[in-house]
Amino acid sequence: xxxxxxxxxxxxxxxxxxxxxxxxxxxxxxxxxxxxxxxxxxxxxxxxxxxxxxxxxxxxxxxxxxxxxxxxxxxxxxxxxxxxxxxxxxxxxxxxxxxxxxxxxxxxx
Amino acid sequence: xxxxxxxxxxxxxxxxxxxxxxxxxxxxxxxxxxxxxxxxxxxxxxxxxxxxxxxxxxxxxxxxxxxxxxxxxxxxxxxxxxxxxxxxxxxxxxxxxxxxxxxxxxxxxxxxxxxxxxxxxxxxxxxxxxxxxxxxxxxxxxxxxxxxxxxxxxxxxxxxxxxxxxxxxxxxxxxxxxxxxxxxxxxxxxxxxxxxxxxxxxxxxxxxxxxxxxxxxxxxxxxxxxxxxxxxxxxxxxxxxxxxxx
Numbered sequence: 001x002x003x004x005x006x007x008x009x010x011x012x013x014x015x016x017x018x019x020x021x022x023x024x025x026x027x028x029x030x031x032x033x034x035x036x037x038x039x040x041x042x043x044x045x046x047x048x049x050x051x052x053x054x055x056x057x058x059x060x061x062x063x064x065x066x067x068x069x070x071x072x073x074x075x076x077x078x079x080x081x082x083x084x085x086x087x088x089x090x091x092x093x094x095x096x097x098x099x100x101x102x103x104x105x106x107x108x109x
Numbered sequence: 110x111x112x113x114x115x116x117x118x119x120x121x122x123x124x125x126x127x128x129x130x131x132x133x134x135x136x137x138x139x140x141x142x143x144x145x146x147x148x149x150x151x152x153x154x155x156x157x158x159x160x161x162x163x164x165x166x167x168x169x170x171x172x173x174x175x176x177x178x179x180x181x182x183x184x185x186x187x188x189x190x191x192x193x194x195x196x197x198x199x200x201x202x203x204x205x206x207x208x209x210x211x212x213x214x215x216x217x218x219x220x221x222x223x224x225x226x227x228x229x230x231x232x233x234x235x236x237x238x239x240x241x242x243x244x245x246x247x248x249x250x251x252x253x254x255x256x257x258x259x260x261x262x263x264x265x266x267x268x269x270x271x272x273x274x275x276x277x278x279x280x281x282x283x284x285x286x287x288x289x290x291x292x293x294x295x296x297x298x299x300x301x302x303x304x305x306x307x308x309x310x311x312x313x314x315x316x317x318x319x320x321x322x323x324x325x326x327x328x329x330x331x332x333x334x335x336x337x338x339x340x341x342x343x344x345x346x347x348x349x350x351x352x353x354x355x
Contacts, residue, residue, distance in 0.1 A: 004156070005158075005161075007182070007188060008157060008161050008182060009161065009164065010188060011178055011182065011188060011191055011192060011195075012161065012164040012165055012168055012169065012178075013168065014192055015165075015168075015169050015174065015178055015192060015195050015196065016164075016168030016169045018192065018196045018199075019169055019170075019171050019174065019196065019199045019202070020225060020226060022196070022199050022200060022202050022203050022206070023199075023202045023203075023205070023206055023225040023226065023228040024206065024221075024222065024225035025203050025206050025207075026203065026206040026207035026209075026210050027206045027207075027209055027210060027213060027214070027221045027224060027225050027228075028206075028218070028221050028222060028225055035203070035204065035207050038342065040204065041341075041342040041345060041346070042338045042339065042341070042342045043200055043201055043203060043204050044201070044204070044341065044342075044345075045306070045307070045310045045337065045338045045340075045341030045342060046197055046198065046200045046201050046334070046338060047173065047198065047201060047297070047298070047301060048298055048301050048302070048307050048310045048311045048314065048337070048341065049197075049310050049311075049313075049314050049333070049334045049335075049336075049337035049338040049341065050177070050194065050197050050198045050314070050330065050334045050337075051173065051177075051198070051294045051297055051298050051314075052294070052295075052298055052311045052314040052315045052318065052337075053314045053315070053317065053318035053329065053330045053333040053334055053337065054177060054180060054181075054194070054291075054294060054318070054330055055290075055291040055294040055295055055298075056314070056315040056318045056319050057318055057319060057322045057329070058180075058287075058288075058290065058291040059291050059295075060319060061322070062287065062288060063287050064287040064288065073288055076288065076292060077291060077292065077295055080292045080295045080296050080299070081295050081298075081299050082299075083296075083299075084295065084296050084298070084299020084300055085299045085300075085302060087300075088299075088300040089300065090140065090296045090297050090299075090300055091139070091140055091143060091296075093292075093295070093296035093299055093300075094143070094147075094292055094293055094296040097292035097295070097296060098289065098292060101288055101292070102284075
C-alpha cells in the first residue's frame with residue numbers, strides 16, 4: 001500500500017468516526033440539554049461558510065489551466081450561481097453550469 | 110381534533126410506516142443518484158480505488174464532506190486540514206441530532222445509534238416534518254418511518270458511487286471534469302442564500318479564501334470558514350434586532 005493510499009484510508013476512518021460522533025452527539029449522549037443560542041446561530045452557517053471557501057480559489061485559479069484565470073470557467077461558475085439563485089434547484093444549476101462549461105470549451109476549441 | 114391525514118398516519122402499522130417513509134423519500138433519488146455518480150467519477154479521477162470510494166460512501170455517508178475530502182486529497186493538503194475542513198461541513202448535523210431528541214430521545218441506545226448513522230439532510234428533513242405534523246405517533250411508528258426514508262435515500266447513494274467510479278475510469282482525461290467540483294459546490298450553496306446573513310457569510314468566505322490562498326494549501330479554508338460563520342451569526346443577530354425595533 002502506498003503512502004497516499006494509507007492517507008486516504010486514514011482520512012476515511014477518522015472522517016467516518018468524527019461524522020458519526022457529530023450525528024450521535026445530542027441523540028446519543030447529550031440528550032435534552034439545549035445547544036447554546038450562539039452555537040446554534042453559528043452552526044446554521046457552516047455550509048455557506050465552508051463550501052464557497054473551497055470553491056472560490058478553484059474557480060478563479062483553475063488547476064486545469066495551471067492557475068491562469070479562465071473566462072470560460074468564470075462564466076460557467078457565474079451561470080451555475082445564477083441558475084441556483086433563481087431556481088433554488090441544485091441539480092438544475094449543476095446541469096446549467098456543465099452545459100455552459102462544455103459548450104464554451106467546445107466552441108473555443 | 111385530528112385531521113384525516115393525521116388519523117391515517119396514526120393507524121399505520123410499522124411496516125406501513127416504513128413503506129410510507131420510503132415512498133416520500135423517492136423524489137430524493139433524482140438528486141442523490143447524480144451526486145453519487147459525480148462523487149464516484151471525481152474519486153476515480155483523483156486516483157482512489159473502488160474500495161476507497163465505497164469506504165467513503167459507507168463509513169462517512171455525507172456527500173458534501175466526501176467531495177471536500179477528495180478535493181483536498183487531490184490538492185495534497187495536510188491530513189489535519191482535510192479532516193477539519195470535511196468535519197466542519199458536517200457540523201450542521203449536530204443541530205439535526207439535537208432537534209430529533211424530543212421525538213426519538215426515548216428510543217433504545219441501539220436504535221438511537223442506528224438513527225445517528227443514517228442521519229443525512231434528506232432523512233432528517235422528511236422525518237422532522239412528519240414527526241411534527243403527527244405528534245401522537247408511537248415510537249415504533251416514528252422509527253419505522255425514519256428507516257423507510259433512510260433505505261430509500263442511502264442505498265441509491267451507495268450504488269451510484271460505485272457506478273460513478275466505473276464511469277470515471279471510462280471518461281477520457283481531456284474532459285474538463287476538474288471543474289465539476291466547484292460547479293457542484295456553487296450549485297449547493299446558491300439555493301442556501303436565503304437571507305442577508307447567508308449572503309454575507311458566503312461573501313466573507315469567498316473573499317477570505319481568495320486572500321488566504323497565499324497560505325499553505327487548505328489552511329485558508331480553516332481561517333475563512335470561522336470568519337464566515339461569525340459573520341453570518343452577527344448579521345443574523347443585527348437583522349433580528351432591527352426587526353425588533355421596527
